[in-house]
Amino acid sequence: MKKLLVIVLLGTVLTCQKEKPQVDTIVINAHIYTVNDKFEKAEAxxxxxxxxxxxxxxxxxxxxxxxDTIINAEGKTIFPGFIDAHAHFEGLGNNLLSVDLMGTTSFDDVLKRVIRFQNEKQLPFVYARGWDQNDWEDQSYPDNALLNQLFPDTPIALGRIDGHATLFNQAALDLGKVTNTSSVAGGAFIKKEGKLTGVLVDKAQNLVYNNWPTASVAQRVEALLAAQKECFKYGLTTVVDAGVHADAIAIMDSLYQTNQLKIRLYVMASGTEQQIDYYLNKGVVKTDGLHIRSFKISADGALGSRGALLREPYSDAKHTYGLPVTSLDYLENAAKRIANSNFQLNTHAIGDSANHAVLNIYQKVLEGKKDKRWRIEHAQIVSAADFEKFNNIIPSVQPTHATSDMYWAEDRIGAERLKGAYAYKKLLESYGKLALGTDFPVEKVNPFLTFYAAVARQDLDAFPADGFQKENALSREEALRGMTIWAAYANFEEAEKGSIEVGKWADFIILDQDIMTANIKQVPYTKVLQTYLGGVRVH
Structure with a gap:
């Protein structure tokens, strides 16, 4: 009888084991930050x-x-996959495949890199990006005299790091028929002693770029896949692509169809009249990978190239207030149309004048409308009285802009205006959430630099000792939320990503150290050991 009982019990146990629900993967022995509402931790x-x-x-x-699979994390730290709330995805890929001008220390350094690249590649046209004259001993704009001598017949376009200015050689200027008398609304032609230097700012660049040879589909595919690989390397599982034209969207969509593109993209369609017409008629596009629910319009240029639109003249260039790259009439009319749809409007605004104008337009057209989640991208310089207007507007900011610009920003705008610049804590207090990004390739892809800049407000040499305007530093929890759940919220995606919670995509990363407790100076050197997208390892 006892033997029979043992057999029956054993049969019951085996039956129960067989009936256990099947899952694909269990991750155990981990130090998990769920980033849920309570900021709880977990182990599996x-x-x-x-x-x-x-x-x-x-x-x-x-x-x-x-x-099917048990992953032992061996005590390593796990976070939700990071979300870059403002970047330029194809631009990153283009940079990875061309001359890297970031970190150049002089114009001679720029020239050496271009010569070395062209000697190897022998291309009929050369495009590169990344120089910043503010990092050079001579901080004046370069001119194209040497480029013209070195490359008399090969069009050369060397973009400034922010993408708002480009140095063209004469062969490139000739493509756009740019002369000393050329002019364009929303653009500037930098001259020296009355002659063109080859530096064109904001919309003036389009005279050349509109005539620049178009990259082949194969080249663009290569760039997009290179960008994806780089993003996965740094633990980015979602990227917000800010300002994408129809041709790029079509290529992205085809790559999703063939399963070559896997990273999740939240696309801001460029806010041209044609694209607004098209998507307002088509409606929101939503797949597991591609989400198109917003438009991006630029109100002004960048501070580094003195294109940011200010309410008072530049402190170091009294003759200019910056550039309005889109008319306020166009912006307001577009905003009215978009406000009556399910789409967001996300407007680039750097200067205090641009932020003031955009906030007022938003306030006017959104009156009485709920949960629109419109954004201001960068929100870089804000007048004291305008912070309260962010009570229903999401600030989308890039902390490394603060630590890149801090060496010269006061020269540009003076000490008083600087108090309202890169003011992330004030913006957080106004809205209650912040979406954090990098603006890559303007800045580096590395999200740990975003985290470090937001918290420490220092460069990698721990300068300045007390932090740049440290009163606007974020806590580590705020920075992490800005790179995960708040960024997801800014995309209307908080129900599906941004935290490790039941029902959400299994997008997560395993790190070699815990950035929430590590010495803050070590955070920029954090390595992503593994990146998972939808439970599948992609890095």
Whole structure:
């Protein structure tokens, strides 16, 4: 009888084991930051069909589920996949495949890199980007005299780091028929002693770029896939692509169809009249990878190239206030149309005049409308009285802009205006959330630099000792939320990503150190050991 009882019990146990629900993966022995509302930690989670299905102690999950794969994290720290809330995805790919001008210390350094690249590649046209004259001993704009001698017949376009100015050689200027008398609304032609230097600012660049040879589809595909690889390397699982034209969107969509592009993209369609017409008629586009629900319009240029639109003249150039690159009439009319749809409007505004104008337009057209989640991209210099207007407008900011610009920003705008610049804590207090990004390739892709700049407000040499305007530093929790759940919220995606919670995509990363407790000076050197998208390892 006893033997029979043992057999019956054993049969019952085996039956129960067989009936355990099947999951794809269980991750155990981890130090997990869920970034949920309570900012809870966990040690294990289960994944099925690309989503988190349970979060609990490892022994509970292993007793509850049968898993195809068990991943032992060996005590490593896990975060939700990072979201870059403002970047330029194809631009990153183009930079990875061309001359890297970031970190150049002089114009001679720029020339050496271009010569070395062209000697190897022998291309009929050369485009590169990344120089910043503010990092050079001579901080004046370069001119194209040497470029013209070195490359008399090859068009050369060397973009400033922010993309708002380009140095063209004469062969390139000739493509756009640019002469000493050329002019364009929203653009500037930098001259020296009355003659063109080759530096064109903001919309003036389009005279050349509109005539620049178009990259082949194969080249653009290569760039997009290179950008994806780089993003996965740094733990980015979603990127907000700011200002994308129809041709690029079509290529992206084809790559999703063939499963070559896997990274999740939240696309801001360029806010041209044609694209606004098209998407307002078509409606929101939403797949697991591609989400198109917003338009991007630029109100002004960049501070480094003195294109940011200010309410008073530049402190170091009294003759200029900056450049309005889009008329306020166009912006307001577009805003009215978009306000009556399910789409966001996300407007680039750097200077205090641009932010003031955009906030007033937003306030006017959004009156009585709920949960529109419109954004101001950069919100870089804000007048004291305008901070309160961010009470229903999401500030989308890039902390490394503060630590890149801090050496010369006061020269540009003076000490008083600087108090309202890069004011991330004030903006957070106004809205209650911040979306954090990099603006790559204007800045580096590395999101740990974003985290470090937001918290420490210092460069990698720990300058300045007390932090740049440290009163506007974020806490580590605020910075992490800005790179995950708040960035997801800014995309209307908080129900599906941005935290490790049941029902959300299993997008997560495993790091070699805990950025929430590590010495802040070590955070920029954090390595992503593994990146998972929908439960599948992609790096």
């Amino acid at each position: 989670f289960a994944i099925k069909d690309g989503k988190f299905v349970d979060i609990a102690a490892a022994n509970i999950l292993q007793s509850k589920y049968a898993a």
